Amino acid sequence: MGPAAASGSPAAKRTPVWVVVAISVVFGLFYAYALWNALAFLIAQASGPLGLNGYGWFVLLLAVVFPVGVFGAAFALSWRRPAWQFALVLFTGLCVVAVFWLNVIAYAAVYGASLLG
Structure with missing residues (x-):
């Protein structure tokens, strides 16, 4: 063990990759559920008798994209932390x-x- 690892440097305290992957997969399933739920709602609303107007498409597509963006931001901000x-x-x-x-x-x-349109 070198002096950097013995002194309690950040490299010595880094979370193992398999732990980061395991945590990411568990939370990723919940984020994926939110995404599929939003996508199902969008499809249900768009295939209705009246369809959607432009604002409806914007709001419901934003609800589909939002979980992906939040997961990416949360992962990028914290993957090097404990x-x-x-x-x-x-x-x-x-x-x-x-x-x-x-x-x-x-x-x-x-x-x-x-x-609705």
């Missing part, structure tokens, strides 16, 4: 995705006619 911090950042991002999805559903329920 495992518990990495998991906490991914969980926080998942909470943000859930709040955004609830806002989309609430908007669709209250102002649904403005989304």
